[in-house]
Amino acid sequence: xxxxxxxxxxxxxDKLARLRDKATEPDAFRQLMAEVAMLIGTEVLRGARTRxxxxxxxxxSAPAVVLDQPLAFVAVLRAGLGMTPGLLQLAPRxxxxxxxxxxxxxTLNPVRYYVRLPRRLSEHFVVLCDPMLATGGSAxxxxxxxxxxxxxxxxxxxxxxxxxxVERVHxxxxxxxxxxxxxxxxxxAKGYIVPGLGDAGDRLFNT
Numbered sequence: 001x002x003x004x005x006x007x008x009x010x011x012x013x014d015k016l017a018r019l020r021d022k023a024t025e026p027d028a029f030r031q032l033m034a035e036v037a038m039l040i041g042t043e044v045l046r047g048a049r050t051r052x053x054x055x056x057x058x059x060x061s062a063p064a065v066v067l068d069q070p071l072a073f074v075a076v077l078r079a080g081l082g083m084t085p086g087l088l089q090l091a092p093r094x095x096x097x098x099x100x101x102x103x104x105x106x107t108l109n110p111v112r113y114y115v116r117l118p119r120r121l122s123e124h125f126v127v128l129c130d131p132m133l134a135t136g137g138s139a140x141x142x143x144x145x146x147x148x149x150x151x152x153x154x155x156x157x158x159x160x161x162x163x164x165x166v167e168r169v170h171x172x173x174x175x176x177x178x179x180x181x182x183x184x185x186x187x188x189a190k191g192y193i194v195p196g197l198g199d200a201g202d203r204l205f206n207t
Contacts, residue, residue, distance in 0.1 A: 002170035003177035005043060012039050016181045019159065020197045026206040030082055033131065033204060036159055036181055038086030041127070044155045044179045045071070045090065048125040072097055072124040074117065076142050079201035083129040083157065095124065099142045103191070110138040115145055122150040131200045133161035133180065134193050136168025143173045155179060159200070162186070162193045 007013075015032045018024050024032070051068040054061050073087045074080075074097035084096060100114030118124060126146055130139045139156055146154055154176050156169060161180040164187055169178055184193045197203070 002174045004166055005177060005179045006183060007040050007043065007179070007181050009039060012036055012181050016159070020195070022198065026203060029203045033082040033159065033200070034086035036086070037083035037129065037157065038089050040157060040179050040181060041087045041090055044127055044157050045125070047153070047155055047177070070095065070124045072118045072121065072126045074099060074126060074128050074142070074146065076101060076128065076130040076138055077114065079131045079204055080129040082200070082204045083131060087127065087129070099145055101138045101141060103138065110141045112141065112145070117146070117149050121146065122152050124151065124153070126151045126154045128154060128156045130156065131159040132193060132196070133158040133165035133169065133178070134187055135191050136165035139165065139169055140172040143169070143176055160184060160193055160197060
């Protein structure tokens, strides 16, 4: 069954409120985006494979649980770049990938222009970072690209989603869980999430 995880953590919700606020300056917006990605990322990474091990403390050997697979964070350009710094705080050794898509303003369909992904993606737990899940077209296309390149275990991490976007991802990729801070009800005629937080890329890069 398709999975949707909406974080109700007080810190996530407080930071989301500040991301939505049009008065939030670009430097604060960047920091907040990274922090929300990190907070939700701890829940996303629960899906990573682990194994039992043992470590030697200053006193004696102790049982432990350690990661047993590599991690990959794949940012959908350009706004997804704002999420990877927070995730790298959790897993500094993770591989980083990039998928470049832009939206045709007439059809709202994604157009691919750049793909650079880690090697042996089939071995990784892959977190796709796309901050705004609006129509779902870019996320769905990115997931298709990842699967074509061999990815087997993927989670979608987004800051804000629309109902339509969640439905699109669930329809096209029912095996991929979606993690977000909130689900907004509608899209406007230009495909923007309402009430949303505006254009995440423009606010992130002050353009």
